[in-house]
Amino acid sequence: MRDSNTDLRVIRTRESIRNALVELIEEKGFEAISVKDITTRAKINRGTFYAHYQDKFDLMTKCEEEIMLEMSRIAKQNFPSVIAALETNSPTVTPFPLVVSVFEYLNENSGFMKAVLGPKGDLSFQTRLKDFMWKTMFGNNSEALVKEENLLVPGQYLASYISSAHIGVIQQWLNSGRKESPQEMARILSTITANGPMFAAGLKK
């Protein structure tokens, strides 16, 4: 069996489809896009599209899965250092390496990420991203980062708070032109999360 992933025609077609998708999401929003829009923009036949994807949702899902897979890889890679930093109980404001890595990855894929996380993007992806962060924080894999018995508030709300907040900041960064470096963004997020929004606002202590 020939490997269709190395066929130059296949690669070219898929790339132009995905570029068209990103453009169209930013222009009219994912839900308003038709398959015809995509194929017209990508300059391919509509039948060719259906040879690669079931429909626009299938296309979207496959693009998103690649992102999630890579995020998961980054998380696993940086997990040991995060656990170590927490156990030393150091009052470090040093941006966690994990957060820096994530922002560097977002920076590389900013075209797609901006579109899909933007105001006309795909809500279900945001939901999955939050679930992913939730599991990363409270996940049962090995020792959980956070222990339920020490919480001052219900765990589900704390997880929602943190993951929503972080995604919100990422969205703002992508939409305002990514002027800050990944390191600076990690510092911002760490400052707010470690000391609290009120402290970061200069309204406390």
Place this chain on the structure above:
Amino acid sequence: MRDSNTDLRVIRTRESIRNALVELIEEKGFEAISVKDITTRAKINRGTFYAHYQDKFDLMTKCEEEIMLEMSRIAKQNFPSVIAALETNSPTVTPFPLVVSVFEYLNENSGFMKAVLGPKGDLSFQTRLKDFMWKTMFGNNSEALVKEENLLVPGQYLASYISSAHIGVIQQWLNSGRKESPQEMARILSTITANGPMFAAGLKK
């Protein structure tokens, strides 16, 4: 000219349209809904729908505007007490009355709010809601709650962080069956926001 807003037929039709909308959003998601779905569920003629709304987006917008208007009214009403609480600089963990009022309002309109803020809801509404919270915090009306010169992080990211976090917690509350009272939710949000997520997680101090 007769007032079409008091005609019983009009009221009845609009109500059944909106009930159908809420049901269908929770079932299949806003984007997947067709006008035909709505009219079939509402048991009205399709032509009648177009006599009231331009399309499904127009319907959605009009429903959302009512919500935003009422939220704005609640915010304005509770503004004085929030400013007073901040100026006394009291380390109060008392849930701000504003937050309690908002949760009480969300509780009353939980059907629509759960649908529209849920995983199959309307992303543009979330965006507008964040903008609204942003303006409420940094708004130029009278004295702003937060002053730019005291911030430890850029204002735009702090605002994104806080508003996204709060909406995230609201979504979690709506989706998990609203088991906590509005007062309890206000306490949870105040605890995390005042002392920071790390503190609320039992990982600090």
Place this chain on the structure above:
DNA sequence: TGAAATAAACAACAGGTTGTTCGTTATTAT
């Protein structure tokens, strides 16, 4: 290099949704 494999292009289809416009029926407000 030449033949086999296969991706892409093209065209035509049935089925569904959209937004609009008729004349008709039923309900409402006064």
Place this chain on the structure above:
DNA sequence: ATAATAACGAACAACCTGTTGTTTATTTCA
């Protein structure tokens, strides 16, 4: 009671969808 009008049913052209069958162009390997 009656004039006003909301809602109805039916029909319409236009569009998008997803599928199928055929032809053309490119790639791969013997």
